[in-house]
Amino acid sequence: MHHVAFVVYPGFELLDMSGPASVFTSAxxxxxxxxxxxxxxxxLVSAAGGPVTSSSRVTVETRSLEECARKALGTLLVAGAEREYLLPALAEPAWATWLPKLAGKAQRFGSVCSGAIILARLGLLDGHRVATHWDACRPLAAAFPTVAVDSDSLYVVDGRLWTSAGVTTGIDMALAMxxxxxxxxxxxxxxxxxVLYARRPGYQSQFSPLLRAQVKADSPFAELIAWILANLDAPLDVPVLADRAGLSERTFHRKFGAATGQTPARFVETARLDGARMLLCRGLSLKxxxxxxxxxxxxxxxEAFERRFGVSPRLFRQMHADP
Known part of the structure; x- marks a missing residue:
């Protein structure tokens, strides 16, 4: 059997572990x-074994890292946590004793969310491209300049190293495994x-165009954006969108930019290209x-695809289309 070990510690994010674990048990x-x-x-493994309480106050039973080291290991994944729990965890001496050994013997190793910072502290990410939670990207890149932080991807596979962005992306990464x-x-x-909406590929942005707008203080354009995403093949220029929003073109352009951080044209192109990547993964023709x-x-x-992503849609389809 393929042994999967999740490394946890006091205050870890429960979904970083439980989401991927559910994928493996469902398989x-x-x-x-x-x-x-x-x-x-x-x-589930921890420094000393025994009960470990997550940030949501759910307690799990764990084996010790030393006990885990006695087994053949398929996958080793370190869970993430919020800053107030992660900082004390970084001081745990057992990490330096056991994690490099376990990572070295595992068929693959990695992290979910900010668990990447623990691996980086041990030098296990040096020279690799990695993903982590959007809020940890800048601190990780600043503290560890030899690590190439991909701030956009849901998860990144670099040889034996698998890393994912925030929380639910651990599920996407586990599905890929x-x-x-x-x-x-x-x-x-x-x-x-x-009951997942979709199996998301790793290259997909941590934030969809819709989510980017929704997090902007309950965007007044959420319904319009949902309509855009459902009608990518329709005319989506400013006159059409302004009319649908019930605003003058000038007012619409100004308010939409304030709500989404993008011009309407840039937003529509992003939505269309994101949609195109999903369709290319299904093997559809370029036409x-x-x-x-x-x-x-x-x-x-x-032309638009190459300008945005630096790769032709034909090559992208070859790389990512399901067999």
């Missing part, structure tokens, strides 16, 4: 339904069982994708 359930043996064995270990079909079954996101003809779509 076992999918295997059982096909009369196949379980693949994953999940353990299941797809690699077992199959994309089983990962899809797990996503369906957990079909361009039409569905309102960037026809395909030459216009290709």
């Amino acid at each position: 076992n359930r999918s295997l059982a339904l096909s009369r196949k043996p379980p693949f994953y064995a999940v353990d 299941v797809a690699r270990d077992l199959s994309a079909d089983i990962a899809g079954e797990v996503a369906k069982r957990l 079909s994708v361009a039409a569905e996101v309102g960037l026809s003809p395909a030459t216009r779509f290709t």
